Amino acid sequence: MLLHLPATRSSTSVTGGISRRMLTLNLRRLERDGLLVRTVYPTVPPKVEYSLTPMAQELHASLTGLVGWAERHRAAITEARAAYDTLTKQEPDAD
Amino acid sequence: MLLHLPATRSSTSVTGGISRRMLTLNLRRLERDGLLVRTVYPTVPPKVEYSLTPMAQELHASLTGLVGWAERHRAAITEARAAYDTLTKQEPDAD
Numbered sequence: 203m204l205l206h207l208p209a210t211r212s213s214t215s216v217t218g219g220i221s222r223r224m225l226t227l228n229l230r231r232l233e234r235d236g237l238l239v240r241t242v243y244p245t246v247p248p249k250v251e252y253s254l255t256p257m258a259q260e261l262h263a264s265l266t267g268l269v270g271w272a273e274r275h276r277a278a279i280t281e282a283r284a285a286y287d288t289l290t291k292q293e294p295d296a297d
Numbered sequence: 298m299l300l301h302l303p304a305t306r307s308s309t310s311v312t313g314g315i316s317r318r319m320l321t322l323n324l325r326r327l328e329r330d331g332l333l334v335r336t337v338y339p340t341v342p343p344k345v346e347y348s349l350t351p352m353a354q355e356l357h358a359s360l361t362g363l364v365g366w367a368e369r370h371r372a373a374i375t376e377a378r379a380a381y382d383t384l385t386k387q388e389p390d391a392d
Contacts, residue, residue, distance in 0.1 A: 236370075236377025257370050264366050267359045275331075275352050282331025 237261065332356065 220228075229252055232238040237258035243249040254262065315323075324347055327333040332353035338344040349357065 234378050234381040235374050236381075257373060260370075261366055264359070264363045267362060271356055271359050275355075278352060279330050283329050286329040286331075 232258070327353070 229238060229240070233240050233252070237255055238252045239255055241251045241253070243251065324333060324335070328335050328347070332350055333347045334350055336346045336348070338346065
Protein backbone atom coordinates (compact mmCIF):
# COMPACT_ATOMS: atom_id res chain seq x y z
CA MET A 203 0.00 0.00 0.00
CA LEU A 204 1.69 3.20 -1.20
CA LEU A 205 0.79 6.88 -0.97
CA HIS A 206 2.48 9.33 -3.36
CA LEU A 207 2.45 13.04 -2.55
CA PRO A 208 3.44 15.96 -4.83
CA ALA A 209 6.33 17.46 -2.87
CA THR A 210 5.38 21.08 -3.66
CA ARG A 211 4.93 22.93 -0.35
CA SER A 212 2.90 25.73 -1.82
CA SER A 213 -0.09 23.62 -2.70
CA THR A 214 -2.63 24.07 0.05
CA SER A 215 -4.86 21.77 -1.98
CA VAL A 216 -7.14 19.58 -0.08
CA THR A 217 -6.68 15.84 -0.50
CA GLY A 218 -9.84 13.79 0.06
CA GLY A 219 -11.32 16.40 2.42
CA ILE A 220 -8.15 16.92 4.48
CA SER A 221 -5.84 19.91 4.08
CA ARG A 222 -2.25 19.27 3.00
CA ARG A 223 -1.01 20.55 6.37
CA MET A 224 -3.20 18.10 8.34
CA LEU A 225 -2.28 15.28 5.97
CA THR A 226 1.44 15.99 6.46
CA LEU A 227 1.04 16.19 10.26
CA ASN A 228 -0.79 12.87 10.40
CA LEU A 229 1.70 11.19 8.08
CA ARG A 230 4.55 12.47 10.29
CA ARG A 231 2.84 11.01 13.39
CA LEU A 232 2.39 7.63 11.69
CA GLU A 233 6.01 7.73 10.57
CA ARG A 234 7.12 8.61 14.10
CA ASP A 235 5.11 5.66 15.49
CA GLY A 236 6.90 3.31 13.11
CA LEU A 237 3.80 2.63 11.00
CA LEU A 238 4.97 4.41 7.84
CA VAL A 239 8.26 4.62 5.95
CA ARG A 240 8.83 7.89 4.07
CA THR A 241 11.00 7.82 0.94
CA VAL A 242 11.99 11.01 -0.91
CA TYR A 243 12.98 10.59 -4.58
CA PRO A 244 15.35 13.29 -5.94
CA THR A 245 13.16 13.94 -9.01
CA VAL A 246 12.14 17.44 -10.12
CA PRO A 247 9.95 18.19 -8.32
CA PRO A 248 10.98 15.69 -5.61
CA LYS A 249 8.51 12.83 -5.06
CA VAL A 250 7.64 11.69 -1.52
CA GLU A 251 6.37 8.12 -1.03
CA TYR A 252 4.85 6.67 2.14
CA SER A 253 4.57 2.90 2.60
CA LEU A 254 3.19 0.73 5.41
CA THR A 255 5.65 -1.08 7.65
CA PRO A 256 4.96 -4.76 8.51
CA MET A 257 3.70 -3.58 11.91
CA ALA A 258 1.19 -1.30 10.16
CA GLN A 259 0.06 -4.08 7.83
CA GLU A 260 -0.72 -6.21 10.92
CA LEU A 261 -2.70 -3.30 12.40
CA HIS A 262 -4.53 -2.87 9.10
CA ALA A 263 -5.61 -6.53 9.26
CA SER A 264 -6.89 -6.10 12.84
CA LEU A 265 -8.78 -2.93 11.98
CA THR A 266 -10.20 -4.51 8.83
CA GLY A 267 -11.50 -7.33 11.03
CA LEU A 268 -13.23 -4.82 13.28
CA VAL A 269 -14.75 -2.91 10.36
CA GLY A 270 -15.85 -6.23 8.84
CA TRP A 271 -17.58 -7.14 12.12
CA ALA A 272 -19.46 -3.83 12.12
CA GLU A 273 -20.56 -4.19 8.49
CA ARG A 274 -21.66 -7.81 8.97
CA HIS A 275 -23.73 -6.97 12.04
CA ARG A 276 -25.03 -3.47 11.29
CA ALA A 277 -28.54 -4.79 10.46
CA ALA A 278 -28.66 -7.20 13.42
CA ILE A 279 -27.75 -4.39 15.83
CA THR A 280 -30.47 -2.13 14.38
CA GLU A 281 -33.03 -4.94 14.74
CA ALA A 282 -31.89 -5.74 18.30
CA ARG A 283 -32.33 -2.09 19.27
CA ALA A 284 -35.83 -1.93 17.77
CA ALA A 285 -36.85 -5.17 19.54
CA TYR A 286 -35.38 -3.96 22.86
CA ASP A 287 -37.16 -0.59 22.61
CA THR A 288 -40.49 -2.30 21.89
CA LEU A 289 -40.02 -4.73 24.78
CA THR A 290 -38.95 -2.12 27.33
CA LYS A 291 -41.95 0.06 26.45
CA GLN A 292 -44.15 -2.90 27.45
CA GLU A 293 -42.27 -3.73 30.72
CA PRO A 294 -40.44 -0.54 31.75
CA ASP A 295 -37.54 -0.97 34.20
CA ALA A 296 -37.90 -4.72 34.84
CA ASP A 297 -34.36 -4.84 36.42
CA MET B 298 -18.33 -15.66 29.44
CA LEU B 299 -20.90 -14.91 32.16
CA LEU B 300 -21.42 -12.01 34.54
CA HIS B 301 -23.52 -12.53 37.67
CA LEU B 302 -24.93 -9.54 39.51
CA PRO B 303 -26.55 -9.40 42.97
CA ALA B 304 -30.07 -8.24 42.07
CA THR B 305 -30.40 -5.99 45.14
CA ARG B 306 -31.18 -2.43 44.00
CA SER B 307 -30.13 -0.82 47.23
CA SER B 308 -26.45 -1.66 46.90
CA THR B 309 -24.65 1.34 45.46
CA SER B 310 -21.51 -0.75 45.80
CA VAL B 311 -18.87 -0.13 43.27
CA THR B 312 -17.84 -3.02 41.09
CA GLY B 313 -14.29 -2.81 39.73
CA GLY B 314 -14.20 0.99 39.89
CA ILE B 315 -17.62 1.52 38.30
CA SER B 316 -20.76 2.36 40.24
CA ARG B 317 -23.68 -0.07 40.13
CA ARG B 318 -25.79 2.51 38.28
CA MET B 319 -23.18 3.01 35.51
CA LEU B 320 -22.65 -0.75 35.29
CA THR B 321 -26.39 -1.33 34.88
CA LEU B 322 -26.65 1.44 32.25
CA ASN B 323 -23.78 -0.01 30.23
CA LEU B 324 -25.12 -3.55 30.51
CA ARG B 325 -28.53 -2.29 29.29
CA ARG B 326 -26.87 -0.60 26.28
CA LEU B 327 -24.98 -3.78 25.41
CA GLU B 328 -28.19 -5.78 25.79
CA ARG B 329 -30.04 -3.28 23.58
CA ASP B 330 -27.32 -3.60 20.91
CA GLY B 331 -27.78 -7.37 20.87
CA LEU B 332 -24.38 -8.05 22.45
CA LEU B 333 -25.64 -9.38 25.80
CA VAL B 334 -28.48 -11.66 26.85
CA ARG B 335 -29.92 -10.95 30.29
CA THR B 336 -31.45 -13.82 32.26
CA VAL B 337 -33.24 -13.29 35.59
CA TYR B 338 -33.48 -16.33 37.87
CA PRO B 339 -36.45 -16.31 40.33
CA THR B 340 -34.24 -17.08 43.33
CA VAL B 341 -34.41 -15.12 46.59
CA PRO B 342 -32.90 -12.66 46.08
CA PRO B 343 -33.35 -12.90 42.29
CA LYS B 344 -30.12 -13.53 40.37
CA VAL B 345 -29.39 -11.65 37.12
CA GLU B 346 -27.01 -13.23 34.61
CA TYR B 347 -25.53 -11.55 31.52
CA SER B 348 -23.97 -13.66 28.76
CA LEU B 349 -22.32 -12.75 25.45
CA THR B 350 -24.24 -13.38 22.25
CA PRO B 351 -22.38 -15.03 19.31
CA MET B 352 -22.14 -11.55 17.73
CA ALA B 353 -20.43 -10.26 20.89
CA GLN B 354 -18.04 -13.21 20.96
CA GLU B 355 -16.99 -12.33 17.40
CA LEU B 356 -16.44 -8.70 18.47
CA HIS B 357 -14.44 -9.91 21.46
CA ALA B 358 -12.14 -11.85 19.11
CA SER B 359 -11.62 -8.76 16.91
CA LEU B 360 -10.91 -6.52 19.90
CA THR B 361 -8.59 -9.11 21.41
CA GLY B 362 -6.67 -9.08 18.14
CA LEU B 363 -6.32 -5.29 18.33
CA VAL B 364 -5.19 -5.38 21.97
CA GLY B 365 -2.75 -8.17 21.10
CA TRP B 366 -1.29 -6.00 18.30
CA ALA B 367 -0.77 -3.11 20.74
CA GLU B 368 0.89 -5.34 23.35
CA ARG B 369 3.16 -7.02 20.77
CA HIS B 370 4.31 -3.70 19.36
CA ARG B 371 4.35 -1.40 22.37
CA ALA B 372 8.17 -1.53 22.64
CA ALA B 373 8.73 -1.15 18.88
CA ILE B 374 6.53 1.96 18.80
CA THR B 375 8.41 3.50 21.73
CA GLU B 376 11.73 2.80 20.00
CA ALA B 377 10.46 4.19 16.68
CA ARG B 378 9.41 7.41 18.40
CA ALA B 379 12.78 7.82 20.12
CA ALA B 380 14.65 7.21 16.85
CA TYR B 381 12.39 9.64 14.95
CA ASP B 382 12.84 12.35 17.58
CA THR B 383 16.63 11.96 17.49
CA LEU B 384 16.67 12.07 13.68
CA THR B 385 14.36 15.07 13.35
CA LYS B 386 16.46 17.03 15.86
CA GLN B 387 19.43 16.53 13.52
CA GLU B 388 17.54 17.45 10.29
CA PRO B 389 14.57 19.61 11.33
CA ASP B 390 11.70 19.88 8.79
CA ALA B 391 13.30 17.93 5.94
CA ASP B 392 9.86 17.63 4.21
